[in-house]
Amino acid sequence: MKKMIFVVAALLLGAMVVGAVDNAHPFGFPGKTPMDDFFLADALPNRSTENIVTAIVFDYRGFDTIGEAAVLFTALCAISVLFREGGRKR
Amino acid sequence: MNPLSVVVRTGCDLFAWFMVVFGVNVLVHGYMTPGGGFQGGAIIATFTAFLLVAYGGRKLLGWANEKIFDLFEEVGLLAFFFLAFMGFPVTFFYNYLVKPLAAGGVVPPAGTTALMSIAVGLEVSGALSMVILTMYRGIRMFETAPMEEEIGHDR
Amino acid sequence: MIGNAPFFVVGLLFLGGLTAIFIEKNLIKIAIAIGIISSAVNLFLVALGYRAGGTAPIHFLAGERTVMVLPTPQAMTLTAIVISLATTAFLLSLIMLVYRHYGTLDVDEIRRLRG
Numbered sequence: 001m002k003k004m005i006f007v008v009a010a011l012l013l014g015a016m017v018v019g020a021v022d023n024a025h026p027f028g029f030p031g032k033t034p035m036d037d038f039f040l041a042d043a044l045p046n047r048s049t050e051n052i053v054t055a056i057v058f059d060y061r062g063f064d065t066i067g068e069a070a071v072l073f074t075a076l077c078a079i080s081v082l083f084r085e086g087g088r089k090r
Numbered sequence: 091m092n093p094l095s096v097v098v099r100t101g102c103d104l105f106a107w108f109m110v111v112f113g114v115n116v117l118v119h120g121y122m123t124p125g126g127g128f129q130g131g132a133i134i135a136t137f138t139a140f141l142l143v144a145y146g147g148r149k150l151l152g153w154a155n156e157k158i159f160d161l162f163e164e165v166g167l168l169a170f171f172f173l174a175f176m177g178f179p180v181t182f183f184y185n186y187l188v189k190p191l192a193a194g195g196v197v198p199p200a201g202t203t204a205l206m207s208i209a210v211g212l213e214v215s216g217a218l219s220m221v222i223l224t225m226y227r228g229i230r231m232f233e234t235a236p237m238e239e240e241i242g243h244d245r
Numbered sequence: 246m247i248g249n250a251p252f253f254v255v256g257l258l259f260l261g262g263l264t265a266i267f268i269e270k271n272l273i274k275i276a277i278a279i280g281i282i283s284s285a286v287n288l289f290l291v292a293l294g295y296r297a298g299g300t301a302p303i304h305f306l307a308g309e310r311t312v313m314v315l316p317t318p319q320a321m322t323l324t325a326i327v328i329s330l331a332t333t334a335f336l337l338s339l340i341m342l343v344y345r346h347y348g349t350l351d352v353d354e355i356r357r358l359r360g
């Protein structure tokens with residue numbers, strides 16, 4: 001019974017994935033991309049950064065990088081708290 | 091984890107510091123070649139993992155000073171925030187050090203992008219090394235824990 | 246359908262990870278399945294930003310380049326990779342503590358122990 005429910009759910013999910021893939025844009029032709037075109041044209045002359053991905057990560061969208069660094073720091077703090085010495089004594 | 095054979099340890103002697111040099115190379119040139127802060131930091135953190143695999147964790151815990159990794163992480167994070175806040179008269183994350191590409195000089199022409207890449211590389215290398223060390227210490231705590239009586243399951 | 250084959254492969258990978266989460270009983274295998282799912286999502290992001298005939302978005306490399314791949318999905322993928330790494334480390338630490346507390350990694354056993 002449980003197996004049947006699972007098989008039906010898996011088939012449903014597979015059908016959803018196929019439908020979503022059919023509705024996506026064709027691979028290799030992403031349509032209009034004004035933001036990325038601006039980054040590609042602007043990074044070398046105005047920011048003198050050859051690697052455009054680095055320019056986006058640290059300059060144009062640096063706020064996301066702050067959040068990411070905070071996530072890494074939080075994970076480290078959480079692991080340190082989990083394995084602290086004598087943690088489970090009451 | 092027990093130490094591996096002498097072949098592996100000799101390979102570790104040869105290549106462990108090369109990992110650090112290569113990671114610093116990837117990190118410093120992140121603004122113009124493929125790479126950047128995260129990738130370079132992850133390569134530097136490979137050093138700790140390499141020592142852990144080759145020499146065993148007991149020796150590594152004797153060698154490594156965790157305050158240094160903590161210092162790396164905090165200095166990197168604070169430098170990143172400082173560089174971000176320094177551009178505040180204009181906007182957050184304003185690139186106030188950028189110069190034209192042909193100017194040259196000590197500070198790279200990419201300005202804060204290169205400096206932030208170094209800062210984030212420091213932070214990521216310290217954080218990943220600390221994660222490796224802390225999780226290994228958790229395993230050892232688990233091994234040497236005395237057989238204690240059953241812990242109550244009531245809440 | 247054939248032109249969208251990379252998206253389809255990503256969907257299959259996601260489905261495989263989800264199936265493993267549902268049918269596996271071992272917590273380590275569930276953690277591996279979560280890693281597979283996050284890899285599938287990263288792959289999907291990068292595949293969405295591909296332009297036909299494009300090169301990597303770096304001006305420094307040798308050779309002539311006219312079309313470049315979209316750089317923003319790659320930057321976001323970089324962020325997502327680091328976050329999934331932190332999540333995986335935390336997940337494995339929790340699994341270690343679960344094993345220490347219960348002495349087993351089987352999900353049904355843990356539920357039977359009524360912790």
